[in-house]
Amino acid sequence: MLDRKTEIWVALICLLAGLLTAILWVPFDSETPPIYDFRRQTYIGDAMLPMVAALGIAVCALVHLLLSWRRKVTEADGPFDKLTAAFFLCLFAIIIAAFVVMYWAGPVALALFGPSGEEAATYRQMRSTVPWKYIGFVSGGFILVFGITSLLEGSMRWKRALSSILAIVVLIVIFDLPFDTILLPPNGDF
Amino acid sequence: MSVLEYVWAGVLAVIAGPAAFEIFGLGVPITVLMVFGGFVIGIVGGATPGLAGPFLMAVSLPILLSIFGFTPDALLPVLGFLVGVMKGATVGGAVPAILFNTPGTPDAMLTTFDGYPMAQKGQAGKALRTAHFASVSGDTFSDIVLFTCAPFLAIAVEAYLGFGEKAALILLSLAFVAAVVGASPMKGMIAAFFGLFVAAIATGEDSYPRLTFETDFLANGVPLITAVLGVLILGEVLYAFEQMWRDRRVEKIKEVQQEGDQRLTWAERKRLFPYISVSALIGTGIGALPGIGSTLAATLGYATGDRMHKGPVKFGDGTPEGVAATEAANSSVSGANLIPVLSLGIPGNVGAVFLILAAESIGGFNPGPGVFRFTTSEVNPELVIAFGLFTAMMLANIMNWIIGGRIMAACGVMSRIPKQVLLPIVLLLTLTAIYVQETDFNAFYFAFAFAILGYLMRKLKVPTLPFVIAFILAGNLETSIRQAFAVSGGDSWFLFKSPLSILFLLIAVGVIIFFSRPKKPAANKAIAAERDS
Numbered sequence: 001m002l003d004r005k006t007e008i009w010v011a012l013i014c015l016l017a018g019l020l021t022a023i024l025w026v027p028f029d030s031e032t033p034p035i036y037d038f039r040r041q042t043y044i045g046d047a048m049l050p051m052v053a054a055l056g057i058a059v060c061a062l063v064h065l066l067l068s069w070r071r072k073v074t075e076a077d078g079p080f081d082k083l084t085a086a087f088f089l090c091l092f093a094i095i096i097a098a099f100v101v102m103y104w105a106g107p108v109a110l111a112l113f114g115p116s117g118e119e120a121a122t123y124r125q126m127r128s129t130v131p132w133k134y135i136g137f138v139s140g141g142f143i144l145v146f147g148i149t150s151l152l153e154g155s156m157r158w159k160r161a162l163s164s165i166l167a168i169v170v171l172i173v174i175f176d177l178p179f180d181t182i183l184l185p186p187n188g189d190f
Numbered sequence: 191m192s193v194l195e196y197v198w199a200g201v202l203a204v205i206a207g208p209a210a211f212e213i214f215g216l217g218v219p220i221t222v223l224m225v226f227g228g229f230v231i232g233i234v235g236g237a238t239p240g241l242a243g244p245f246l247m248a249v250s251l252p253i254l255l256s257i258f259g260f261t262p263d264a265l266l267p268v269l270g271f272l273v274g275v276m277k278g279a280t281v282g283g284a285v286p287a288i289l290f291n292t293p294g295t296p297d298a299m300l301t302t303f304d305g306y307p308m309a310q311k312g313q314a315g316k317a318l319r320t321a322h323f324a325s326v327s328g329d330t331f332s333d334i335v336l337f338t339c340a341p342f343l344a345i346a347v348e349a350y351l352g353f354g355e356k357a358a359l360i361l362l363s364l365a366f367v368a369a370v371v372g373a374s375p376m377k378g379m380i381a382a383f384f385g386l387f388v389a390a391i392a393t394g395e396d397s398y399p400r401l402t403f404e405t406d407f408l409a410n411g412v413p414l415i416t417a418v419l420g421v422l423i424l425g426e427v428l429y430a431f432e433q434m435w436r437d438r439r440v441e442k443i444k445e446v447q448q449e450g451d452q453r454l455t456w457a458e459r460k461r462l463f464p465y466i467s468v469s470a471l472i473g474t475g476i477g478a479l480p481g482i483g484s485t486l487a488a489t490l491g492y493a494t495g496d497r498m499h500k501g502p503v504k505f506g507d508g509t510p511e512g513v514a515a516t517e518a519a520n521s522s523v524s525g526a527n528l529i530p531v532l533s534l535g536i537p538g539n540v541g542a543v544f545l546i547l548a549a550e551s552i553g554g555f556n557p558g559p560g561v562f563r564f565t566t567s568e569v570n571p572e573l574v575i576a577f578g579l580f581t582a583m584m585l586a587n588i589m590n591w592i593i594g595g596r597i598m599a600a601c602g603v604m605s606r607i608p609k610q611v612l613l614p615i616v617l618l619l620t621l622t623a624i625y626v627q628e629t630d631f632n633a634f635y636f637a638f639a640f641a642i643l644g645y646l647m648r649k650l651k652v653p654t655l656p657f658v659i660a661f662i663l664a665g666n667l668e669t670s671i672r673q674a675f676a677v678s679g680g681d682s683w684f685l686f687k688s689p690l691s692i693l694f695l696l697i698a699v700g701v702i703i704f705f706s707r708p709k710k711p712a713a714n715k716a717i718a719a720e721r722d723s
Contacts, residue, residue: 053390060383061380163611
């Protein structure tokens with residue numbers, strides 16, 4: 001169990017979210033109400049399941065709130081602190097950079113170094129050909145794997161760069177070489 | 191078809207199914223090959239700290255679906271591979287526990303208590319052989335219980351339960367899983383209700399997809415496999431990243447010279463047998479209940495073995511009986527865990543979740559009471575698949591008996607891969623697996639949204655398993671409730687009309703109240719960790 005204060009906050013947020021969802025979101029974003037009559041027959045409508053779920057969350061959160069309220073006050077660190085924020089800032093910076101490079105590296109490389117003039121081709125036409133199909137996956141994958149490993153270790157090492165490249169090569173061998181129909185990221189988007 | 195003919199058809203579907211390739215004119219059946227591949231990968235993954243059976247099953251599933259497609263022919267190879275992984279990972283988890291005091295899988299924590307001291311005394315080989323012998327014995331016993339119990343339970347459920355009772359049974363199962371997994375039943379229930387809610391997005395019977403804010407992004411609903419991988423795997427990866435970043439320490443591995451006779455003689459095996467038998471019974475009993483993990487089985491098996499033990503070396507000081515008691519208990523959970531899956535259609539653990547996902551994705555096999563209809567006039571293809579699955583499990587057991595020990599011994603090197611190197615690769619592997627399934631970058635956004643949800647749930651100690659199981663069962667639950675309501679003629683008390691459904695609902699409430707009472711501190715770290723997870 002977490003400390004009492006955090007448990008109370010968790011319960012309060014779930015209670016509020018459950019109630020708002022049941023009262024506002026579900027009724028206004030479903031075509032039929034929980035119960036409705038159609039041609040003198042009574043039916044369960046599309047709002048029933050989400051409304052029961054949202055009310056269930058609210059009721060359980062209320063019980064949890066009461067149980068947590070009755071607990072003795074405990075002093076403990078909360079689940080999140082400044083370190084959490086700092087870590088996720090760095091982690092998501094790496095992930096976003098990796099995704100941007102993964103998505104755009106292939107088309108940009110093709111535009112810069114690909115055939116030009118009458119032989120010019122779109123990335124969609126070239127997405128299944130070597131080397132274009134690997135550029136995004138290799139460069140984005142490398143930033144992702146090597147970046148996170150370096151973040152976790154607090155240093156950049158050549159050994160880790162090599163192991164990251166090796167891992168990506170293994171993934172290409174697993175996913176791409178044996179199958180003609182499988183597209184590595186981001187080639188399916190083009 | 192008679193019962194025996196169904197069993198034989200299932201066996202033939204595996205051993206005489208489509209061939210992958212030929213050796214000297216003899217075809218090697220694709221299902222047998224996949225079981226073998228899954229089994230080897232399972233042992234290697236289980237022996238790698240940071241990976242585990244569910245990780246491997248999660249990552250393999252989209253790849254397998256891409257390879258085999260969505261035809262009924264894909265069912266047995268895909269399920270066979272997943273079963274192989276499940277079984278391989280169970281034995282593989284003992285390798286780093288014995289050699290390096292690092293459990294490869296959470297349930298191998300107790301194996302370190304005696305396995306590692308044995309390795310320190312130069313008896314690592316004997317400890318590995320003991321773990322393998324106990325594990326495979328427990329697993330085989332558990333499978334036999336599954337094969338005999340699941341059909342009878344399924345037939346009883348199909349014969350005696352109507353729509354209302356089935357809906358009540360699903361609610362009971364959800365309540366049970368929510369109550370027993372994690373530290374707080376109320377948080378488990380919140381997770382389960384949240385799973386139902388997320389599953390409701392863009393589903394339903396009306397032409398307008400509900401809860402989508404009229405956006406195209408949500409109009410196709412939440413992709414099932416992406417969401418499950420996000421919460422279970424990527425959420426765990428993010429959580430582990432943060433822990434490693436905080437710890438940032440490297441543990442040096444100390445080599446110990448192994449000496450003496452490393453073999454496990456028949457006399458020694460005979461001496462271990464009572465411990466293995468008792469632990470297998472405990473593990474099978476616990477495994478049949480949804481939601482209760484193998485860690486509890488291992489703990490009870492170890493504690494019972496400790497009470498039975500009269501030998502010169504005490505439990506905890508490096509005795510083979512300690513390793514056997516633990517490994518037999520945690521391995522015998524895996525087969526029995528499939529009893530609720532095959533007889534009720536309710537996944538009881540993470541491994542079973544992926545078997546259900548595979549079956550649902552491919553189609554043509556809906557695990558549940560409907561599978562075991564022994565129709566005589568026409569062939570029930572689902573029943574043939576069920577017996578094919580049993581055959582695949584037995585094949586994996588046979589492989590485990592014959593070569594499992596040797597593969598285990600060769601996997602010690604995997605324990606040396608640092609987690610900070612392995613987990614980023616697992617992240618890319620999971621993302622790639624998701625992409626080959628969805629072929630859309632949007633899948634990454636869904637995956638990360640669910641990864642953050644999974645991370646937050648772990649940090650706030652809200653169990654993830656009730657969320658995933660509710661998410662998967664939501665469709666069946668809604669259908670059963672709609673049908674029960676229609677059959678009752680629109681009666682608001684439709685769930686309370688039969689004594690059996692009232693009983694199920696009362697038990698559900700009773701389970702939640704029982705597990706909500708204040709708990710005593712757990713006797714050991716493993717149980718405490720499982721409670722808090």
